[in-house]
């Protein structure tokens with residue numbers, strides 16, 4: 001099952017933290033992992049990079065992935081059993097990546113959200129435009145005790161010409177989770193430039209793999225072996241708080 005990974009012969013470079021807060025490893029609930037076997041392969045890759053705590057943040061999106069607490073929990077329990085059977089020493093936490101849309105509004109109103117331990121919620125903007133009432137929603141969630149994390153802000157290209165907005169959102173209490181894949185250029189040059197801007201400006205609160213498949217893991221593994229990461233990672237390690245999110 002893990003042959004592809006074991007074939008990599010050089011020593012695997014580890015990340016400087018042990019908690020991945022953004023992943024699509026939960027099987028069969030979105031366009032990430034499609035089977036228990038794929039999930040185990042991805043978790044093995046996480047372990048190779050030094051990650052031993054993974055928050056499972058499957059998509060919850062109107063029309064496409066209208067997951068419920070029940071659908072996610074069902075898959076989570078099956079994966080936990082499989083991880084135990086496989087003998088992988090990795091802790092799993094169930095949450096989700098919530099697109100801020102009409103389905104989210106319903107789930108939020110019904111108090112159906114699944115936060116991380118510590119009441120963190122990973123939120124995703126539309127890729128077309130910012131949510132019209134984003135500030136109001138962030139404020140409302142914070143009043144209710146949620147700690148809001150904006151997933152991969154560097155990927156919303158409508159911000160790249162108005163980066164002051166990032167500062168406003170940060171000052172308003174939104175925390176930022178940047179994808180390591182964005183540094184590699186995987187999501188295009190604009191996202192890469194923005195990711196580097198976040199790094200230079202000390203605005204990366206969390207890093208995430210946002211891993212949907214084992215190919216993503218391999219791209220991250222290659223990148224963290226690069227000279228660029230070697231130089232960048234000590235600079236951003238001061239602001240990255242992945243391991244503090246779960247006590």
Ligand SMILES: [Fe+2]
Nearest residue numbers: 022024097210
């Ligand atoms: Fe994601």
